[in-house]
Amino acid sequence: MLDIKEEFRDSIASVLKAECDNLSLRAHVDGENDLDLSLWQHATQLGWLSVMIKEEFDGLGQDFSMIPVFHREFGHYLAPGDFISIHTFIAMLQAINDADFSKQYLPELAAGHIKPLVPVTDDHIALELKNGLLQGISGPLLGPAGASIAAVRATAENGDPTIAIVNTKTPGCAIKAMPVLDQTRRRLCTAACSEEQPLIVLQDDLFTRANSALHTSARLATASDSIGVGYRALQSTVAYLSERQQFGQPIAAFQAIQHRCANIAKNLKLAECQLAAALAQLINGDDDNEAWIALAKAECDEASTQAAAESIQLHGGVGFTWEYDCHFFLHRTRLNEQLFGSPNNLRGEALESFTSDFRPTSQ
Amino acid sequence: MILDYKDDFSALRTALQAWLADTLPNDWFEHMTGATEEDSLQFQRDWFSSLESEGLATAHWPERWGGVNLSLPAQSIIYEELAKVNAPMTPAYVISLYHLPATLAEFGTPEQRDRYLPAVRNEGVIWCQGFSEPGAGSDLVSLKTQAVRDGDHYVVNGQKVWSSYAHGAKHCLLLVRTSNTGSKHAGISYLIVDMDTPGIDVRPIVQADGARLDFAEVFYEDVRVPVENLIGEENQGWQIAQTTLAAERGVIILEKALRWRMQLRTMLYEAKESNACWLQDAQLGREYVRLMGKMEGVLTLARRVVSENELGELRSMTPAYTKILCSELAQEIHSWRARTAGIEAQCVSPKNHLVEITNHPMSDYLRSWALTISGGTNEIMRNLIARRDLGMPKN
Ligand SMILES: Cc1cc2nc3c(=O)[nH]c(=O)nc-3n(C[C@H](O)[C@H](O)[C@H](O)COP(=O)(O)OP(=O)(O)OC[C@H]3O[C@@H](n4cnc5c(N)ncnc54)[C@H](O)[C@@H]3O)c2cc1C
Numbered sequence: 001m002l003d004i005k006e007e008f009r010d011s012i013a014s015v016l017k018a019e020c021d022n023l024s025l026r027a028h029v030d031g032e033n034d035l036d037l038s039l040w041q042h043a044t045q046l047g048w049l050s051v052m053i054k055e056e057f058d059g060l061g062q063d064f065s066m067i068p069v070f071h072r073e074f075g076h077y078l079a080p081g082d083f084i085s086i087h088t089f090i091a092m093l094q095a096i097n098d099a100d101f102s103k104q105y106l107p108e109l110a111a112g113h114i115k116p117l118v119p120v121t122d123d124h125i126a127l128e129l130k131n132g133l134l135q136g137i138s139g140p141l142l143g144p145a146g147a148s149i150a151a152v153r154a155t156a157e158n159g160d161p162t163i164a165i166v167n168t169k170t171p172g173c174a175i176k177a178m179p180v181l182d183q184t185r186r187r188l189c190t191a192a193c194s195e196e197q198p199l200i201v202l203q204d205d206l207f208t209r210a211n212s213a214l215h216t217s218a219r220l221a222t223a224s225d226s227i228g229v230g231y232r233a234l235q236s237t238v239a240y241l242s243e244r245q246q247f248g249q250p251i252a253a254f255q256a257i258q259h260r261c262a263n264i265a266k267n268l269k270l271a272e273c274q275l276a277a278a279l280a281q282l283i284n285g286d287d288d289n290e291a292w293i294a295l296a297k298a299e300c301d302e303a304s305t306q307a308a309a310e311s312i313q314l315h316g317g318v319g320f321t322w323e324y325d326c327h328f329f330l331h332r333t334r335l336n337e338q339l340f341g342s343p344n345n346l347r348g349e350a351l352e353s354f355t356s357d358f359r360p361t362s363q
Numbered sequence: 364m365i366l367d368y369k370d371d372f373s374a375l376r377t378a379l380q381a382w383l384a385d386t387l388p389n390d391w392f393e394h395m396t397g398a399t400e401e402d403s404l405q406f407q408r409d410w411f412s413s414l415e416s417e418g419l420a421t422a423h424w425p426e427r428w429g430g431v432n433l434s435l436p437a438q439s440i441i442y443e444e445l446a447k448v449n450a451p452m453t454p455a456y457v458i459s460l461y462h463l464p465a466t467l468a469e470f471g472t473p474e475q476r477d478r479y480l481p482a483v484r485n486e487g488v489i490w491c492q493g494f495s496e497p498g499a500g501s502d503l504v505s506l507k508t509q510a511v512r513d514g515d516h517y518v519v520n521g522q523k524v525w526s527s528y529a530h531g532a533k534h535c536l537l538l539v540r541t542s543n544t545g546s547k548h549a550g551i552s553y554l555i556v557d558m559d560t561p562g563i564d565v566r567p568i569v570q571a572d573g574a575r576l577d578f579a580e581v582f583y584e585d586v587r588v589p590v591e592n593l594i595g596e597e598n599q600g601w602q603i604a605q606t607t608l609a610a611e612r613g614v615i616i617l618e619k620a621l622r623w624r625m626q627l628r629t630m631l632y633e634a635k636e637s638n639a640c641w642l643q644d645a646q647l648g649r650e651y652v653r654l655m656g657k658m659e660g661v662l663t664l665a666r667r668v669v670s671e672n673e674l675g676e677l678r679s680m681t682p683a684y685t686k687i688l689c690s691e692l693a694q695e696i697h698s699w700r701a702r703t704a705g706i707e708a709q710c711v712s713p714k715n716h717l718v719e720i721t722n723h724p725m726s727d728y729l730r731s732w733a734l735t736i737s738g739g740t741n742e743i744m745r746n747l748i749a750r751r752d753l754g755m756p757k758n
Pocket residue numbers: 491492493494495497499500501502524525526527578732733734736737738739740741742743746
């Protein structure tokens with residue numbers, strides 16, 4: 001197990017190191033290259049997309065523990081791409097386990113032929129199902145505006161939450177890009193539907209399973225991305241502090257500065273360990289594992305936001321420039337905080353989950 | 364014997380549960396609530412000897428000194444089962460159980476090991492640690508208590524401070540200065556001192572929470588210590604002390620962390636049962652689950668410290684991270700409890716000194732500074748992390 005993980009990490013890191021250096025990332029931000037597409041190419045060739053797909057559908061059949069390995073590297077390199085959405089969509093399809101649907105879509109997804117959109121909030125109010133047709137506007141979706149398939153949250157006629165999967169290329173569905181400030185990942189959209197016939201509507205038990213897989217996969221991925229960004233921010237900051245001289249010494253030698261860096265490091269360490277613990281609980285099938293992942297994601301996002309925010313202050317004037325990467329760090333972690341549950345919401349959700357377990361005895 | 368099941372975890376659990384049900388008096392908690400500190404210490408001695416009748420307190424020791432070299436998962440099971448029934452803690456034995464064997468294992472003579480280690484197991488001998496001095500706290504290497512060789516004895520003069528459980532201890536692990544030439548590090552030696560040697564004066568210091576017997580100042584005036592009580596070589600003490608201090612950051616933390624986790628979960632259960640008002644307060648509820656989540660991260664770290672120790676990874680920075688995170692989390696938990704308990708937490712009521720989390724959130728909160736200050740302050744840990752882990756330069 002350890003070996004496969006290490007191999008997977010090495011494979012990702014070596015590609016990102018070669019392709020996603022600072023120059024090419026900045027060229028990508030300026031619209032001068034298709035870094036995201038070339039990473040997608042590598043991903044399809046190296047099996048990054050299919051890592052969790054069952055072997056019968058051409059995948060590598062690994063469990064959730066590959067998700068953190070992958071996304072932490074992507075966070076570290078601030079890499080662009082549609083990987084959180086595709087990994088999440090795949091996890092969801094496998095959770096619903098619909099034979100026809102899996103057969104039709106999983107191999108296509110594994111091969112990188114289709115790109116999906118996934119909902120980043122739990123909001124399902126503005127999109128409704130009427131007589132089996134979708135009407136209204138979805139909440140924000142993660143993925144490229146050119147995606148060909150989308151999972152959207154919608155309210156059923158009886159008021160229940162559902163997830164509907166739609167073919168975005170039909171006349172009843174219009175995808176609109178939502179520009180975001182994070183220039184390393186410009187990929188939020190909404191779907192406007194007019195009498196759109198979904199490919200499948202997930203309700204009741206299917207909804208619960210799909211929703212749980214969506215939360216689990218997306219939160220693990222996003223939290224890991226945050227940890228990657230956070231450590232990268234800390235590393236860049238310490239490197240700068242060790243070089244920059246003031247008062248005749250490197251500013252890294254000032255204890256006030258050292259303790260701020262140590263605080264960032266220890267908060268990242270805790271968040272990282274919390275995520276590892278939550279992952280272990282998920283793999284063991286422990287109770288409440290969704291709640292533990294929710295809590296870990298909140299901690300990872302906050303610790304990495306602290307690392308990013310401190311990187312600006314500790315760089316001084318240059319931290320406030322476009323030329324330095326600090327703003328990339330902060331935009332990326334702040335966006336992560338809002339994807340798939342903000343820290344406040346996640347903690348509320350976990351409390352709900354822990355307290356509901358005790359309900360029968362207390363009444 | 365319970366430890367016969369050390370490799371069969373579910374049988375181990377069952378055996379422990381049965382033993383605890385038989386052995387731990389049902390009313391011990393009420394009985395010891397409001398007890399004097401002297402009675403509490405006696406109770407610790409009694410409970411320690413009960414644990415040792417099954418070898419439970421020293422199960423982590425190597426086999427040649429009567430332990431069973433217990434594996435980490437099995438050790439965790441013991442701690443968890445003790446935590447479940449909120450069994451009494453035995454803080455007076457911390458030095459005897461962890462610092463002493465780690466130190467003697469690496470640097471003691473066979474005679475020292477044979478003389479002192481079985482006595483801990485069989486007689487429940489309490490040890491204390493005389494490192495800190497009024498002028499040498501964080502800057503421990505500046506310690507001045509002097510030992511001068513006189514024939515086959517050292518003659519010790521000086522003052523130690525903050526020696527935990529010194530008044531109940533039979534022996535002390537003492538750091539002394541034996542040379543004033545060369546570097547400060549190279550002039551320190553490590554002695555075993557019998558606390559009933561003439562010339563030793565133990566004066567209890569009243570703690571911030573009012574406890575009188577938890578730590579003490581210890582004065583040494585012409586105290587004669589036999590040369591055979593030297594651990595390691597003369598002037599090798601600083602190096603040996605690092606081993607002693609490392610032992611402080613091992614399974615002890617794991618035991619505490621498992622206790623806190625159990626208590627955190629119990630708190631939620633009880634809150635739900637009694638429909639506690641904090642459950643209606645969304646903000647307090649979110650703060651609570653946040654603590655629960657962090658607890659899992661701290662536990663992961665504490666386990667890592669222990670397994671790294673077993674692998675002999677001495678230069679790892681995990682202990683420094685764990686020390687800060689664990690102590691800060693304890694402080695946050697108690698702070699939350701004190702806030703949540705309202706005015707009641709500010710009122711006086713009888714105390715129980717033998718549990719990790721008492722019915723006194725304010726007093727637990729105050730005592731949590733013991734963790735952020737002792738064993739290398741959290742500021743010193745930050746210095747270490749910045750310099751050794753992040754590679755930042757010395758001022
Ligand atoms: C409950 C408890 C039990 C103890 N038990 C024992 C025991 O059994 N045996 C024993 O020998 N000792 C014991 N100690 C002593 C403990 O090891 C010392 O208190 C500790 O090392 C700090 O030393 P100090 O108290 O002299 O504080 P100081 O070193 O004077 O520190 C005061 C403040 O200054 C900060 N500071 C100091 N140096 C630096 C620096 N270089 N950079 C940044 N900040 C710095 C500290 O972090 C602290 O906040 C115990 C202490 C407590 C609280």
